[in-house]
Amino acid sequence: MALKDGIAPIVVRKTRKHRKSTAHAGMWKIAYADFVTAMMAFFLLMWLLTTSAEADLKGISEYFQTPLKVTLSSGKVSGDPVALLTGGQSLNHRRGETQGGDPAQAQIDERDRQRLEALQAKLRSLVLTQAVLKPFSDQILIDFTDEGLRIQIVDERNRPMFDTGKTELKDYSREILGELARALNGVDNKISIAGHTDSAPYAGGDAGYSNWELSADRANAARRAMLAAGMAPDKALRVIGLADSVPFDHSNPRAPENRRISIVVLNKRSEEFLKKDGIAVDVPAVSGKTDDVGEPWRQSGTRADD
The missing domain is CATH 3.30.1330.60 (OmpA-like domain)
Known part of the structure; x- marks a missing residue:
């Protein structure tokens, strides 16, 4: 090293210490919290599905299939559609069902x-x-x-x-x-x-x-x-x-x-x-033989009778 005026320069070497960044040190805690929240939501969903009435579940299913149905049918919830016109009958009404929650008729039924x-x-x-x-x-x-x-x-x-x-x-x-x-x-x-x-x-x-x-x-x-x-x-x-x-x-x-x-x-x-001179509901076909009071049915061969 060259000397200046006969004096050697003093060189000071400083070593920088690299500190570990703490910017992402706590990310696992956030991920864990998200996981716990998701699991809690999942178990809450399972509990709701097991405790909800069948009509409510059907309404939820129909909502996801046709999201605008509630708006178009003016119902309060997805499982409670009403007629498009005021005073009309429910879109889901079937003969024999009580509409409007008539307590007297419900007791009779x-x-x-x-x-x-x-x-x-x-x-x-x-x-x-x-x-x-x-x-x-x-x-x-x-x-x-x-x-x-x-x-x-x-x-x-x-x-x-x-x-x-x-x-x-x-x-x-x-x-x-x-x-x-x-x-x-x-x-x-x-x-x-x-x-x-x-x-x-x-x-x-x-x-x-x-x-x-x-x-x-x-x-x-x-x-x-x-x-x-x-x-x-x-x-x-x-x-x-x-x-x-x-x-x-x-x-x-x-x-x-x-x-x-x-x-x-x-x-x-x-x-x-x-x-009242009406026509009764159609006689439904027997869906199975589980209501027999006797032994299981024995299948018979073909025979022309009657």
Whole structure:
């Protein structure tokens, strides 16, 4: 190093110490807090889903499918749509539902439901324990429809209710109907009786006589048998023949169980509707055989009857 005026320069070396930046040192805490918040929100959502009513869940689902539905339908919430025009009926209204939360009507419907459920339990007990009905437990089906409590007496391959193409009841069929008639007198609900056939065309008899006439005559034969057993004369509100239009076994139109007599203990709404010259709700197809009071069904082969 060059000397200046004979004096050597003094060089001072300073070492800078690099301090670790603390700018991102606490980021993991924020991420952890976000995770905990998300988990809390998730568990809150699960709790709400398990405690919410089915109608509310349906409303939430519909909202995400059509977000503007609430606005367009003027509802307060997604599960409470109302008519587009003031005074109109709810867009989701179905016949038989109480709109406007009428407490009196709700109580009537609830008492009616409880009465029919008690009758269902009584009938099932009779079928399983009563000496006349027990042998036919696999032929007597009891379930609910929109109209009320339905009792179906179906044919088996070797144990039909009627002879082929006839309207005269077998003796055991008459006994079954008699026991049911006495049980149904315990409630003041009216009943509807329907006759059904399989899809085999009616052969013989007068020209123009078909499964429609046969099913109607069989329904009337069932009504007369129940009257003879002591059923109240004004108990039956409707007697109809449906031929093969409402099969029990859709996969086999000629199956023996398609030939049956169905008795519906009408709920009060259906009863009032029929009395006002209305048309009752459609008879729904049986969705399954889980309401049988007897043993599981044995699938039968095809046989042309009726």
